[in-house]
Amino acid sequence: MAMAPMRKTVSLSEANATLDDAPALWRQADRDGYLLFRGLLDPGKVLSVRRQVLEICARHGWMSSKHPIEAGIRCPDVLVLESGDPRWITVYKEILCQRSFHALAMEPPIHYALSQLFGEAVVTHSRNICRVMFPQTQEYTTPPHQDYLYIRGSENTWTCWIPLGDCPADLGGLALIPGSHRGGFLPSHPGKGAGGQQVNVPDDAEWAASPMHCGDVLLFHSLTIHQGRDNSTQDALRLSVDYRYQPLSEPIHPDSMEPHMAGFGLSWEKIYSRWPAPDSLQYYWKQWALNYVSG
Ligand SMILES: O=C(O)CCC(=O)C(=O)O
Ligand SMILES: [Fe+2]
Numbered sequence: 001m002a003m004a005p006m007r008k009t010v011s012l013s014e015a016n017a018t019l020d021d022a023p024a025l026w027r028q029a030d031r032d033g034y035l036l037f038r039g040l041l042d043p044g045k046v047l048s049v050r051r052q053v054l055e056i057c058a059r060h061g062w063m064s065s066k067h068p069i070e071a072g073i074r075c076p077d078v079l080v081l082e083s084g085d086p087r088w089i090t091v092y093k094e095i096l097c098q099r100s101f102h103a104l105a106m107e108p109p110i111h112y113a114l115s116q117l118f119g120e121a122v123v124t125h126s127r128n129i130c131r132v133m134f135p136q137t138q139e140y141t142t143p144p145h146q147d148y149l150y151i152r153g154s155e156n157t158w159t160c161w162i163p164l165g166d167c168p169a170d171l172g173g174l175a176l177i178p179g180s181h182r183g184g185f186l187p188s189h190p191g192k193g194a195g196g197q198q199v200n201v202p203d204d205a206e207w208a209a210s211p212m213h214c215g216d217v218l219l220f221h222s223l224t225i226h227q228g229r230d231n232s233t234q235d236a237l238r239l240s241v242d243y244r245y246q247p248l249s250e251p252i253h254p255d256s257m258e259p260h261m262a263g264f265g266l267s268w269e270k271i272y273s274r275w276p277a278p279d280s281l282q283y284y285w286k287q288w289a290l291n292y293v294s295g
Helices: 020-031 042-061 086-096 101-105 110-120 258-264 268-273
Strands: 009-010 036-037 122-124 129-133 158-163 172-177 206-208 217-221 227-231 238-247
Touching: 009 268, 020 036, 020 110, 036 110, 042 086, 042 101, 042 129, 042 238, 086 129, 086 258, 101 110, 110 158, 110 217, 110 238, 129 227, 172 238
Parallel strands: 009 206
Antiparallel strands: 036 217, 122 238, 129 238, 158 217, 158 238, 172 206, 172 227
16 A cells, blocks of 8 residues: 555644634644645535536546536546556646636635735745546555655745545545654655655654545645545545645745646646636736746
């Protein structure tokens, strides 16, 4: 299994009560390295991104014809991993072209939470990521890692993980180790699952995880150790997005403004060519003098 054992698991603490109280929010963020906001987003907006992603999957023959598409039930003999598999590349390129998938990263409630946290202007990375996790692929569950390995730039970058729909325990979701961001940047070694790199985690580490509902968002620091949880359903896909944010004044790696996986050759120009113009979401980051670093 790629997922590390979670012998001790507590529930995620909710941060909703700190949303309008910046000092309380800083204390919680500093203590835990994560912030869970229940019901932060309009579930209808999240569900419309879900619907568009599932329609792409359905067009490529991934979805069961016996269920409504929104149920997210895969065709029994289809299993596609995030990899160089041409089936995955084709579907992922179509997802990367969806305007709604990029627009969700700009939702004002997410920005409000992060501006409270940063105390300055928030930059949204445009390297938005979508996950389509098949059931019964435990070996490829995202292993424990720190996002800083992939993001670089500023350690004070936060990931926002959003399930596209309800995410009960059997669908998996995300688990993290509270306070692990204070342990610094750790060495990684190759592992299976998204990202392909993992950190060692002590067997007695205390993990936190909870079922999430549509509209909930989980924010965490770039050094917080986290992993996927196995999708142990028989036939349901777990859909989620992960977006990243940082304070404007901090350094940023240029890749953070490129399409994920370099778009498998898809440039922003090609992605935007399908959107009705003009559109202020296109190249929105050009409005800022960003502090680009390549390290
Ligand atoms: O959804 C997953 O399995 C992995 C997500 C992740 O590592 C992230 O959002 O940074
Ligand atoms: Fe991650």
